[in-house]
Amino acid sequence: MDKKVDIVIVGAGLTGLTTGYYLNKAGKQVLIVDKLDRWGGVIQTHKENGFLYENGPNTGVLSDVIMEDLFEEIQDEECQIELADTKKANKRYVVKNGKFVALPTGPFGGLITPLFSWRDKFLGIPLEPFRPRGKNPEETLAELVKRRMGKSMLDYAIDPFILGVYAGDPNQLIPKYALPKLYNLEQEYGSFIGGAVKKMIATKRKGERSPSRKIFSFKGGLQKMTDGIAKKIGDENFLLGLENITVNKADCGYSLTGVKAGEKVTVEANKVITACGGYALKSLLPFVNETDMTNLSNAHYTKVIEVQLGFNKWNGRELDGFGGLCPFVENRDILGILFMSATQTERAPEGGALLTVFMGGMRRQDLMEKSDKEVKEIVAREVSELMEMPDFKPDMIKIHRYEHAIPQYGLESKIRFETIEKLEQEYEGLILGGNFCGGIGMSKRVVQGYEIAEKIIYS
Ligand SMILES: Cc1cc2nc3c(=O)[nH]c(=O)nc-3n(C[C@H](O)[C@H](O)[C@H](O)COP(=O)(O)OP(=O)(O)OC[C@H]3O[C@@H](n4cnc5c(N)ncnc54)[C@H](O)[C@@H]3O)c2cc1C
Structure with a gap:
């Protein structure tokens, strides 16, 4: 089978889908290919015996207006965003001494919480706006937070936050790459707290729209979102289940080959966009x-x-x-528990519950070797204790392992980002996307898709 298109996108996850959506909307001819026989990448929703659960992400944050606009555009009867109950979504727990303690939401709560030390409550946090700017762009997140706010803030606020987002280690993540907004607050305004306030005021003054930052899923699960985007692109613009894909330079620009159902497929394209994980690029x-x-x-x-x-x-x-997260210093065998049925509808039968538990992450890769039986034992021990359950008898238990869950943005990110720029200049028509650059959350994936499409549309 031979095909000729203007633009081919490799990877039908959220990055590839949004890139394809915006290009298709602008009238560009695109073909999205994937080795899997479905779109969505890590996003996949399942229904079983009254439970609705996800593989991959469970919810996202509306942290960019581009994402809010996309959801407006794709919505129809089948594809409807579902916002979490704000009061519940804002209540988050962190484990301290074996018990869930609510994270403070305001300054008064910050003063009385047992999570932070007296020193950090009365000196570390209040004096943050007056501390000098950091001078080392390669400082780790752990060093940055300790320097500006104190160790208990690192252990019981930032460390669990990083577990929840990156399943990562603050001693390895570099804020300049992993949390550029936070890094820039210090660099531009000299403070996280003062900078956040000043930035908010400046956005309002300029009359710019700011995102709601609400927690979202979709009615019927996150797959409704990826299905909704794919529907707008059109089935005819996908080539799924294409294995052993390689891309080579050709007269037309690029020639992509792969195998589908035993048959060799060649696609000639002027431009190639990669939207798969960084680990896939060597063979690609x-x-x-x-x-x-x-x-x-x-x-x-x-x-x-x-x-x-x-x-x-x-x-x-x-x-x-x-839900609740387990700071590393608490020495537990799980990263945290999401109370999914508390914030989203239809997750469990009436009177029941759906919980999502995460294990592993950067500092507990040893747990990946555990058998299903051992994982179940750990989960039973940890969940029954933290959730104060007299007996632990789940009616459904599903275990899913991710070999390539979340890319970490450490020191090596600098050379990676530089190489992306270099290669895109060297090879005309090659664009390198995916969650190893531009951020890991779903909103970042949508923004990257939008920006790649804009670059092509206006080039
Ligand atoms: C367990 C987990 C929990 C998460 N939780 C959250 C959360 O709560 N909130 C949030 O915002 N984000 C979360 N994320 C992150 C977010 O889901 C991802 O960053 C995002 O969905 C990635 O989209 P993507 O398209 O870049 O990559 P992927 O979804 O990984 O898609 C890449 C696609 O490329 C294809 N591919 C790979 N190699 C090849 C190849 N050689 N040839 C052809 N195709 C190939 C794959 O089959 C896949 O379809 C989570 C991620 C995971 C794994």
């Missing part, structure tokens, strides 16, 4: 020299286990929040 782009490829694919993807627990009748603590 054989024309890139070894040094550049080493630098390009240097992102370390942490492994994660996601366990979905369904209970027909809930018998544990009140599910009055978004």
Whole structure:
């Protein structure tokens, strides 16, 4: 089978889908290819015996207006955003001394919480706006937070936050790459707290729209979102289940080959956009020299286990929040628990509950070796204790392992980002996207898709 298109996108996850959506909307001819026989990448929703659960992300944050606009554009009867109950979504727990403690939401709460030390409550946090700017762009997140706010803030606020987002280690993440907004607050305004306030005022003054930052999923699960985007692109613009894909330089620009159902497929294209993980690029782009490829694919993807627990009748603590995270210093065997049925509808039968448990991450890769039986034992021990359950008898338990869950943005990111720029200049028509650059959250994926499309549309 031979095909000729203007633009081919490799990877039908959220990055590839949004890139394809905006290009297609602008009238460009695109073909999205994937080795899997479905779109969505890590996003996949399942329904079983009254439980609705996700593989991959469970919810996202509306942290960019581009994402809000996209959801407006794709919505129809089948595809409807579902916002989490704000009061519950804002209530988050962190484990301290074996118990869930609510994270403070305001200054008064910050003063009385047992999570932070007296020193940090009365000196570390209040004096943050007056501390000098950091001078080392390669400072780790742990060093930055300790320097500006104190160790207990690192241990019981930032460390669990980073577990929840990156399943990562603040001692390895570099804020300039991993949390550029936070890094820039210090660099531009000299303070996180003062900078955030000044930035908010400046945005209002300029009359710029700011995102709602609400927690979202979709009615029927996140796959409704990826299905909705794919529907707008049109089935005819996908080539799924294409295995052993390689891309080579050709007269037309690029020639992509792969195998579908035993048959060789060749696609000629003027432009190629990669929207798959960095780990896939070596076999995909054989024309890139070894040094550049080493630098390009240097992102370390942490492994994660996601366990979905369904209970027909809930018998544990009140599910009055978004969930709880376990700081590394607490030495537990899980990263955290999301109270999915508390913030989203249809997740469990009436009176029941759906919990999502994460294990592994950068500092507990040892757990990836555990068998399903051992994972179940760990989950039973940890969840029954933290959720105060007299007995632990889930009616559904699903275990999903991710070999390449979340890329970490450490020191090596600098050379990776530089190499992306270099290769895009060197090879006309090649664009390198995916979550190893531009951020890991779903909103960042949508923004990257939008920006790649804009670059092509206006080039
Ligand atoms: C367990 C987990 C929990 C998460 N939780 C959240 C969360 O709560 N909130 C949030 O905002 N984000 C979360 N994320 C992150 C977010 O889901 C991802 O960053 C985002 O969905 C990635 O989209 P993507 O398209 O870049 O990559 P992917 O979804 O990985 O898609 C890449 C696609 O490329 C294809 N591909 C790979 N190699 C090849 C190849 N050689 N040839 C052809 N195709 C190939 C794959 O099959 C896949 O379809 C989570 C991620 C994981 C794994």
